[in-house]
Amino acid sequence: xxxxxxxxxxxxxxxxxxxxxxxxxxxxxxxxxxxxxxxxxxxxxxxxxxxxxxxxxxxxxxxxxxxxxxxxxxxxxxxxxxxxxxxxxxxxxxxxxxxxxxxxxxxxxxx
Amino acid sequence: xxxxxxxxxxxxxxxxxxxxxxxxxxxxxxxxxxxxxxxxxxxxxxxxxxxxxxxxxxxxxxxxxxxxxxxxxxxxxxxxxxxxxxxxxxxxxxxxxxxxxxxxxxxxxxx
Numbered sequence: 001x002x003x004x005x006x007x008x009x010x011x012x013x014x015x016x017x018x019x020x021x022x023x024x025x026x027x028x029x030x031x032x033x034x035x036x037x038x039x040x041x042x043x044x045x046x047x048x049x050x051x052x053x054x055x056x057x058x059x060x061x062x063x064x065x066x067x068x069x070x071x072x073x074x075x076x077x078x079x080x081x082x083x084x085x086x087x088x089x090x091x092x093x094x095x096x097x098x099x100x101x102x103x104x105x106x107x108x109x110x111x
Numbered sequence: 112x113x114x115x116x117x118x119x120x121x122x123x124x125x126x127x128x129x130x131x132x133x134x135x136x137x138x139x140x141x142x143x144x145x146x147x148x149x150x151x152x153x154x155x156x157x158x159x160x161x162x163x164x165x166x167x168x169x170x171x172x173x174x175x176x177x178x179x180x181x182x183x184x185x186x187x188x189x190x191x192x193x194x195x196x197x198x199x200x201x202x203x204x205x206x207x208x209x210x211x212x213x214x215x216x217x218x219x220x221x222x
Contacts, residue, residue, distance in 0.1 A: 032208070034210075041216075042215070042216075043201055043213035043214060043215055043216055044154065044201070044213050045213070046210050046211075049210075085152070087154070091208070095207070095208065096159060096161075096166050096167050096207075097142060097159065097161075097205060097207050097208040097209075097211075098156055098159065098167050099156065099211060100156075101153065101154040101155070103151070103152060103153055104152055
């Protein structure tokens with residue numbers, strides 16, 4: 001079983017749609033959780049951290065369910081510029097800062 | 112004002128050669144990382160240095176040798192290159208356990 005699992009997609013949605021990505025992780029000792037965004041042939045960049053209480057940043061909402069070891073990302077009012085691969089990321093146990101990446105979910109927003 | 116830079120951006124070489132990739136960060140971070148992203152887009156940690164000390168050393172062939180001459184630099188030397196080494200190699204830096212900032216990547220092609 002992969003340590004972080006995501007549906008690779010692709011998700012093809014029209015502009016203005018709401019789209020949700022899910023992710024599960026296997027290590028219950030993971031401490032920190034993130035969504036990164038990676039554009040085609042570019043480096044990953046932090047989109048947002050994910051907290052147990054849920055957090056929102058504009059059109060983006062992230063949720064964490066520690067009991068189910070499940071993370072989600074909701075994008076409202078999709079824009080063409082949201083087209084990218086979204087990477088679910090968790091830290092391993094320990095203090096090394098090691099990040100474990102999911103395979104990524106590809107989003108294509110169409111006009 | 113590049114935060115994390117890597118050279119070269121592209122590297123095409125023959126099997127059996129030895130090559131190096133260089134990484135530099137000007138963010139004042141104390142931790143640097145090497146990641147490999149293969150053709151299936153999985154991003155996996157290879158090595159990490161904190162204050163020039165190796166803290167993460169994943170199961171990587173010993174043909175790969177990282178070197179950190181100072182906190183701002185982390186180089187990756189690869190001996191006897193193989194076809195399977197073809198991938199994009201990303202350098203990243205952070206304060207330990209904080210957000211990681213990635214370089215633009217080095218696309219290595221082994222022929």
